[in-house]
Amino acid sequence: KWNCGLTGFRDVLLPQSQAWPVILQGIDLIGIAQTGTGKTLAYLLPGFIHLDSQPVPRDKQDGPGMLVLTPTRELALQIQQECSKYSYKGIQRCESHLHCHCYYSLTGASGAWPGLE
Numbered sequence: 001k002w003n004c005g006l007t008g009f010r011d012v013l014l015p016q017s018q019a020w021p022v023i024l025q026g027i028d029l030i031g032i033a034q035t036g037t038g039k040t041l042a043y044l045l046p047g048f049i050h051l052d053s054q055p056v057p058r059d060k061q062d063g064p065g066m067l068v069l070t071p072t073r074e075l076a077l078q079i080q081q082e083c084s085k086y087s088y089k090g091i092q093r094c095e096s097h098l099h100c101h102c103y104y105s106l107t108g109a110s111g112a113w114p115g116l117e
Contacts, residue, residue: 012038013037013038013041014033014037014038015031015033015037015038015039015042016038016041016042016045018031019031019042019043019046020042020045020046023042023043023046024046024049031043040078040079040082040083041082041086043068044082044083044086045086045088047065047066047068048066048086048088048089049088050065050066051065051066052088052089073104076102076103076104077102077104079102080101080102
């Protein structure tokens with residue numbers, strides 16, 4: 001069961017209905033749509049489902065379960081904010097062993113995060 005009560009969504013939107021079957025099969029997908037059409041949830045919910053279906057229990061997992069890369073700081077912050085609105089089978093931002101972090105560079109990509117090459 002998933003909770004989208006904080007978002008105002010009542011129905012599945014077009015980007016979600018087209019993306020979920022593809023992503024849940026493990027197929028890569030690029031989606032292009034206008035702002036406010038549900039793109040973020042189109043990949044977050046399959047990511048939550050993937051996290052939940054891992055053979056190792058969530059509290060025993062080490063390392064990131066989902067990584068979202070964005071081209072801009074503004075988009076990274078927006079996605080972090082959106083992520084905090086959803087939960088799926090107990091997967092939510094406030095769990096002690098599952099956190100949503102937002103990292104971005106103020107100096108540009110070149111040498112911004114040594115060790116993350």
